[in-house]
Amino acid sequence: MGQSIQNKAGLTDQDFLNIYQKMWDIRLFDEKVETLFLAGKIHGTTHLSIGQEATAAGSGYLLRPTDWITSTHRGHGHSIAKNTEMNQMMAELFGRENGTNNGKGGSMHIADLDKGNLGSNGIVGAGYPIAVGAALSSQMQGKDQVTICYAGDGSTNEGSFHEALNLASIWQLPVVFFIENNQYGMSSSIKEMVNIPHLSERGAAYGIEGVTIDGNDIVAVVDATYQAIEKAKKGRGPTLIEAKTYRFKGHSKSDQRIYRTREEELHWETNHDPLQLTEKLLIQAGILTKEASQQIEANRKEAVEQAVIFAEAGTLPAASALYENVYVD
């Protein structure tokens, strides 16, 4: 297959189709999660990545299975992009034994070490130093390995962000700090929570190159991530990527979204939907037709339905499982 879309990573048309498919996985998985949650089939809480598919799919695609990620409370997209099976993810959300964490972690603790997923996290900012530790291990062992640390805009105000960036910089570690700036924390606008126009500027304080990109532009995501990964692999240290995006849904369950206007939401949904934008790009490049696109959507919808069937067929962990794995024995 050809290379119709110019990009720095040298991705082929097929690569872009693969990424596009992943984006649908993320969208449809989380749409399903929302429905199941409202129907009371999933407990706890869930944070949806709808509207933020390009950041996860575009960056995750460039990683090898041996590369690592750390993720957040809004982590379904990152896990899907790092090739964790949707079946096991869904089962985890259902609290079933066949889930990624044997039904003991739920949405915010999905981890998949075999796939290089060190774990999502219920604590905002907790992933930063963990990612740095992983990157330090790569450096100490001389491994050709990169870690992407995903995090949200709000989390850059936690102390852990600042400690981690400094550590990564002084030791020039192979880590990429990938901030999905969806412009809000839970209810707080990032504009009111920091006094700088771009979060990427914070890199400078630690001697780290920072870039701000359009996170809903798949090529921009691929290019910036590729450059950061290459730099890390060559031993030239970390990069701070700020990808501007938008979460289409509320923060979590029962969010009335009084902190933003319906006009603003509509603006993003209409003009910056990463799925629409990517579809348009691929169609214009001549590597996708509207029909093929619909086919992909239908296929992935089926895959998500299968994930629900897989999850529902799983058993709840035995009561005895609650008492295991607290210590070595």
Place this chain on the structure above:
Amino acid sequence: MAQKTMIQAITEALATELKNDENVVVFGEDVGNNGGVFRATEGLQAEFGEDRVFDTPLAESGIGGLAIGLALEGYRPVPEIQFFGFVFEVMDSIVGQAARTRYRMSSTRNLPITIRAPFGGGVHTPELHSDNLEGLMAQSPGIKVVIPSNPYDAKGLLISAIRDNDPVIFLEHMKLYRSFREEVPEEAYTIPLGKAAVAKEGTDVSIITYGAMVRESLKAAENLEKEGISVEVIDLRTVAPLDIETIIASVEKTGRVVVVQEAQRQAGVGAAVMAEISERAVLSLEAPIMRVAAPDTVFPFGQAENIWLPNATDIEAKVKEAYNF
């Protein structure tokens, strides 16, 4: 008098004290315009303005430090930690600083800080959000740890906490927020800190408990009453420092005691209560001191908490064991 939920009682207490004392300030993540995750601060920013009720960035250690600085300069800060499971981020401010400031400064300054936070199991929130971490806090002399078990107490205890000149950790059990209503007076009233309540009088067995386990214990007591066992239920209300006098008086009366907590067994408040009883009242005991608590494992996810959490049935069985010993 109106019937109110615990969350309404808490909002009312905050409003009362914001009105009553201009030095009271409320802040935390999403507490302003949004009114907090559980709506505890709903409407307060609109009523009292952004100088009195404000949002902070996601920065828990910042929130804790802010409270100390404000308090040293005469304010009465009432910060919220969004879920108590996020307390680790602010542990130094609480335990390393606030708890010791009075001592270090020989009481030349007051530290009237009330840190509010939701916690507790039974509502299917995941792991860290549900954890019962009061035991961690109870180990630090210099801070008071208060846990109301009902709407009426919540209002009176919160007002006392805000007016108190020492740092108070005020823990609000999520399951109690909206699960029942009670008469709560409009006006301000206080319930003393450091004072347990006799939630139900009895003569055969004492249950010493607090928080959400008070309701479970009362349920158990009611059932046991039908079987002719008279149970006294002590609601600690303040878990640090403990109201030893009330505990010992009850134990001396009944001679049999079951300590009930939602937290894991190891260390913790229940263990402290048991130790105090064995040191001070062992000669009054007619049975070993017994305990109902969660197992020493990680707070489980989802439905599994139904198996894990202690409940009225567990308490009933344990009381019978003590009674029949």
